[in-house]
Amino acid sequence: MTENTHATSTQVQLVSRPDGWPTAEDFRTVTVQLDDLGENQVRVANEFMSVDPYMRGRMSDAKSYIPPFVLGETMDGGAVGRVVASRSADLPVGTLVLHQLGWRDVAQADAGAFRAVADLPGASPSLYLGILGMTGLTAYVGLTEIAHLAPGETVFVSGAAGAVGTAVGQIARLLGAGRVIGSAGSDEKVALLKEKYGFDAALNYKTAPVREQLAELAPGGVDVFFDNVGGDHLEAAIDVMNDHGRLALCGAISQYNTTDTAEGPDNMVKFIKGSLSMRGFTLGNHLDKAGEYNEKMSEWFADGEIQYDETVVDGIENAVDAFLGLMRGANTGKMVVRTS
Template sequence: MTATTLTPSPSRTTGTALTVQQTARPTGFPTAGHFRFVQSRVPEPAAGTALVENLYWSVDPYHREMMDGDFELNAPLEGRTLGRVIASRDASLPEGTVVLHRKGWRTHALVHPEEARRLPEIEGVPLSAHLGVLGGTGLTAYVGLTRVARLRAGEDLFVSGAAGGVGTATGRFARLLGAGRLIGSAGSPEKVKYLTEKAGYDVAFDYHAGPAAELLAAAAPDGVDIAVDNVGGDQLGAAVGALRHRGRVVRVGTIAQYNTPSAPPVLFDHADVVEKSLRIEGFLVRDYRDVQEELYEFAVPHLLSGTLVSDETVVDGFERIVEAFLLMLRGGNTGKTLVRAA
């Protein structure tokens, strides 16, 4: 596994639970002042529930979008979380079971069976992979390539935001699925180097270095067959221009607009869509839960053999989850951003 680990913070107090709440709507980039930590006693499970002590928390770009209205103020934030059942009053969730749930940014969570998915503990596969290449991040990349783009062997790809969690997983999966040239964009020279030296990309560019269309044209002078777009904005416009006949755009996210809601609309030649018979399709990974077992069958053997790596930036200590979130929004991560219990 390739992981960047930040320094740990002190352990939380035994018998005390911590929860993160959003206190205000941000304009532009959020700050630590938009959040607060709330302390309480560790709850007792009621009949039909189980108490989960959380071990890993997923920090994702979509959280920023939800801060504008989807997250309720002064209430616990939701998000993908992995933990172990430490007390149970439901036979389907026995103590010791490792589960994935969405009760989010808190150290302990009470879950009903329908709110938690039991995870297989696979020898040789770290638990964190269930939030990375085996989790929603990996499922997004896999669905985007196999269901939406319908990648064929030898096809060339451009991936925007390629050094993030979905971007690194997309590149690694595409390579294993027989893709041709892989071109990626990232936000710094260090990330560009990471993509080409470690993450399997053939060419990458720093999108700050000039107009996106010119940078992509230089990296892929003969065009590409598929664009997996995590960013939107100018990079989406550049991708449409670079697509070959019957090219496909897979729309995953719009990071470029999350902190700049007044950003201008994406500009591209709309005639290209007709004249080149292009397809532009977005999707929500929650609509493809039935593909999860197929992802396991595909990815686990590669993880065990070492031909697949889970790219991660790991921040130690739940008390640093807001810091990890802001770090990710500023581009301070490589791969999936995770917070690990101290």
């Protein structure tokens, strides 16, 4: 295969920083002519790229745990693809690789930017962007390193029908949780959580206040809260936390696109009375747990213990629409874009 294979790349760039909800006008799609491969470089035809809630934060230039996207430059993010041209002995043509050069259909860089992964018999390589990758690791770290889940405890998961949420529910059960409760944004997703993902109970946050519903579903209280949403879900969870309960804050999607200052929970005194602890986390500080997680997940996956859903949007030209849909809860499970 020659170096001219896939010699152009269609890429998505951020051109303005959203104020509130992002719109299609904040982005542009360009076609880039790729240079000839340099020594130890490879060219990869991406098969799938990831869109994730954290990317909304990178569209702002506010100080955060990860640098913002640069205006006028191609964005990045998780992707999986196959080497189509190579000047690296370690990554020959045909190798499946995982990397962070998403938001494009063809990626080119030094071989060190890519990590070879095994083909998955009977399964899509997109799983490396979800349950077999950072998404699943995030769930595992939150439950073990942050919340220190113990067997028999009750877990409440907000945003439970999303990629991280569905992973949290299943991993919590596999780690011995006694009861798992989730929240989602439709009756269909509530049914999915209970029927497919093994949640003992679930609520539709759009039908009645979360505070009222959660109190009914958790008469024995909650020991661990894994939060992807914030706002009313956080407030509701504090209400029902058992003494010495732990709250792991992974995301706050309810606040990512608001232009107003969010009000804090009105029940913070419960932290004193119940000796509660709350800790936010980002995965980058816990990558040392990846080996442990991969070993456990490989066993669970091979044993048929893991369920998953993907919402797949076709075409790099529709990547922005996929991201905007993710922000409004249009996904069940992991949202990915099929770029090839």
